[in-house]
Amino acid sequence: MKNKNLLLCVIGLTLLTSCGSYVRIGDLTGISNRNIDNSQNYVLLERDVEAIANSEKDALEQAVDNMTKEFEGEFLRNAKIYVKSNGKKVKVIGDVWGIQKTNVNVTTSANANVELKIGDKIVFKRKGDIIDGKIIGLNSDSVIVEFGKRNKKIELKYDDVTKTEQ
Template sequence: MKNKILLFGLTLTLASCGSWNRIGDLTTIGNRNVDDSKKYTLLTREVEAVAEADADAMEQAVDNLTKKYEGEFLRNVKVYVKSNGKKVKVVGDVWGTQNTLINVSTEANVKVILNVGDSVVFKRKGKLTDGKIIGVNSNLVIVEYDGNKKVELKYDEVTKTNK
């Protein structure tokens, strides 16, 4: 009986040390000044970074995300802290300037250049859907369709159109 109680207590202690506690939601967070003359676009959605809780853990987590996705700031941010207080996790959408052109080469060596604002067609639930590129990163494009719905797609899942 003592062993069962001890095992239960140890399991409860270990489980409580590993959980994340949500401490808040933020509309926008960033460590750089925002330039009103630039047009910022959504680069990627719902990504996360974790930082050790030293002097500036939240700042480090925000920096990790903006550097990884080459962005300027985060929107729709959720902030978590480990129940033991040793780590901070930040989850949000990375926004930044779209300063690169993406060249996609096909098997026939035909280059297609995808830019923010280009019209594309893609398959959604078995049907062809029209959309507009609102973000581009090294792996994916973010396409807005049907008003304000957004989806991340691989380059080979979209076809550029002349709209």
């Protein structure tokens, strides 16, 4: 009797964990439901965002569409794709890329009005050193900067960067 109860518990736990967990099915460099125009200057709009879609069909397409629409982007890079064991629920995590639509005006404490836009050169302080970088993305409260020999990317507050030239 104890063996039957133990067996039922193990089967029950296996069923519960298999139904409730996501299985990673792959990593993709890029994913899009639209054609990408190589003449456009695409920029990083948002990093490491997540979308989940429930669907009987095309759940992956729906998840990608949800993410690009939410952040007004065109495609995803560095995408990780997860699927529920029943195949009807898909989770996508990745970086949204698109066309930057606006410039940002920042008012400093000295009441100077500084306009930041994609491609501007800036400096910022990191670990006591002053680092040169280039703006590749703008958010409502932060700027995304590319710097270094390996083109590292970092998100910084507007107060942490200083524009050097265009």
